[in-house]
Amino acid sequence: MSKLPKHILVIRLSAMGDVAMTVPVLRAFTQQYPDVKITVLTRAFFSPFFRELENVSVFPAEVNGNHKGIVGLYKLSKELKNLGIDAIADLHNVLRTNILKTFFFGKRFVQIDKGRAEKKALISGENFQQLKTTHQRYADVFEALGFKLNLSNPTFPKKAILNEKIKILLGDTSKKLIGIAPFAAHEGKMYPLDVMKDVIKTLSKEYKVILFGGGKKETDILNEVKTTFENVINVAGKLTLTEELDLISNLHLMLSMDSGNAHLAAMLGVKVVTIWGVTHPFAGFAPFNQPEEYALLSDRNKYPKIPTSVYGNKYPETYKEASRSISQETVVDKIEYIISVKVGI
Template sequence: MKQVQHILIRLPNWLGDMVMSTAFVKAVHDQYPDATIDVIAKKGIDFLLDYFPVHSQRFIFNKEEYSGLTGAYKFGRQIQKQKKYDIFFCLPDSLSSAVMGLAIGAKKRIGYTKELRSALLTNAYHKKKNIHRVEEYIDLLQQFLKREINVLPVELKNNARAQKNAVIVNINSEASSRRLPKEKAVSVINLLRKNIDTKIILVGSNKEAIFVEEVFNALDDKNNISNMAGKTNLQELLILLGSCTTMLTTDSGPAHVANALGTHTIVLFGAGNENNTAPYNQPGRTIIRLGALPCEPCVSNTCKVFGTPECLLRLDDNMIVQNVITILKNKKHN
């Protein structure tokens, strides 16, 4: 059998999913130690590659420049002209990513069956249900190689010299069913301020800045609380997440980044299934879920039962704050 020389991995399109794919990249490297491993990342989250496991060449895919199936094919053809690949691993489930793989012309094109992709892949597999997304990625490699592979930790390189004993608070999420309602966010942060003297840093993207500012303005005591929402880009946020010991957050991309950097991540789960999408490294995470409503867990982006996510509103503030206090004490003694 001819030795595999060149492998290309199409990485996921979302921040959290891309973080979770680091275990897959490491596993491919372990299984093919003599091959060059290149990656494709979406423009906007490609900065993560600087913190990724070892890889060679990187291709940055701009969806605005290469839109639709035609754009994906054109982008793939440009890669094909530069290098011949033995294997193309397709982690996104989209049809366009499989079209891209076809254009690249790799001898083996491997991915999960979805959106009529099977005709474009040489090896299409069915995705197992009820396993974590990190394990879904690894299982794709397992099914292709027909052998069991150990799942490695999800890790990003943390270049921070020392972690400050500060608490980062992220009340945001892309979906309203995963975002802390304003009154709940104010209540939790107020109680947190009363019980700890540690610096509290609020974070959020540009489009989340107005919401975070409303919460910040409603706080009873702003002493030693910094609002950084809208004041950092994603790369600066990553540096901030890596420089603090603890993060209190909703289910979101930054939660995965913090966990992968070694920052203890306390995650408040509303919608979403923590068994599939929680930050993966269990020693560095705390999962908080109400678990008292018949609709839990759902995967809807909006709360279709109550209008506002009662699964988050009904969480016990004291229990949330006590978890933060416990982690801070543990970090202080370590």
Template sequence: MSTGFDHLAPDILAVRFSAIGDLLLTTPLLRAIRTRHPGARIAVLTKERYVPLLIDNPNVNEVFGMDPDEALRQVADLIRSVEYSHLLDLHGNLRTLALRRMAPGPWSSFSKARVARAALIFAKRNLYRRTIPMAERYFEAAAGLDVEPDGSPPEFFLSAKAVERVAARLTHLGVGGGPALVAIAPGAAHATKRWPPLYWLELAKRLRATGAEIVVLGGPDDMPLAEWIASSAAPGAVSLAGMLELQETGAVIKRSAALISGDTGVMHMATGVGTPVVALFGPTVREFGFFPYRSERSTVVERTLGCRPCSSQGGARCPLGHHRCMRQIAPEAVYSALCSVLA
């Protein structure tokens, strides 16, 4: 019986444990592999909670979800049970290094430019020869597969059920039927990536004054802030923070005219569903590779400061105590940026 796969085609496993943005930034590579090797079997290993980001991607044959309590040894056993022709380490951390030792094979990885990154953070010396987006750095791991970036953005494929659930919920809440629905995501995993709450509220009120409806997104930790913004800007503003699955969040963003967020995973969700983004960058910079990728109608709002960058991922507090990188981004500047991407 035919398996539907060319027995001479590559059998590939890509490993990226987390997180939202990082997973979605692998999709240009997965798409390029599928285009170059139509008969390949492509599998991805990630944490269980991130499986929805790729489960409906037609370029992927299988997504393995790793349970939080699952031992790395069990994962290594899974890898050894299949004779993969290519093992792509798209994470490049101590955990994947340990996994590569437990499950030897045709592994390849990519450079994280750690020296250049550290020099820029700690010495403010730019040793980057050129800025390579993270989505393109992943291609280094697939050098043996003869693939190149195609110039298109990431892809976040949504199930019909997720889209239907979101449509029904927005209708029930009484939003989404006006001239424009704008999604905002005020939260971030690290405090220094967060724009001040009062700025979000000022922006939300400005949007409501123009007739735009607002949906506030985020995780469970963002619920108090999201509900405060929505209730203060109501009517016409609602919070869905902490209430949505990953694909449902993507479906809300897809229905929106634009997303406004910090340097977070939802920003990459937006590029993945084709929604324009206004992204607010503070402690992190373009050189790290995480600006919105290949999104023509998106823009980044940032301020040129000598203390930037102070971290590659953000931190619990500003090292200098002033947080100017975010505080100096005025709500009016963000509103103007939004008008530009929607023009």
């Protein structure tokens, strides 16, 4: 058997949720193999995700700048080789990483199997069953490098100590904190805003609701929601990513779509209730370590083509509001049950 690598380059460049999904896997790796060094090649913006992982450092990929195009990737490969890397775990497997692969000739380079054929069969309805999770697909890459990983007994960081800026923003925190991230990259993945407002209205009577989002349009919508109800705070555009992670770590629960915020909360050990529109957890993108019953699914009797795509970017027009088939009572009851029974009062 070949000698095990002592320094592994892990590649996962985007998107936010996919990068966040690497964190529980890398945490397990660092605990089970503490003598192996990890360098993560990703966007500099995502660096805070990895801040508390032992023996893990981030090498920022400037894919729209210094490392753009084939010449830029060649330059990047030379910079990476100077780090003394023994092997590469490509958790992305896209054109950019395949080009990088050619520059690492002679180095062990293992790429993720995305299971495209199985996902195609799932979407077509030919084989509607749970596929391997993305977390396990990441773990499989490390196993191919000689490092079998056990993801079944995870640990998580302690709640972060909030800085004064966040404390002032939150105000009175005598009520339990519930995060709500109502947006997703595609409309078919979102809970209709009018029903989400009903959910916020009900929850804000008993809990402090923290709204998460990004971009001007989302921020404007959340500001309007915030001014409508008591006990609602909108943090969109007000915090750095590090501060946002600190705040999320202090939530009692996060309500999210099938989107990045679900994975940010899950990687921090926070309970996550997810709402699924035209996508489905069977594709393998459920947030880490969350019970199956925390995923609220659209009615497949009404919408039998779900999942219409892996990422929710393709769906019939009549499916755009599939998640309306999940009643606001279902959402609220699930959250209240988890907070009272699972988390403890």
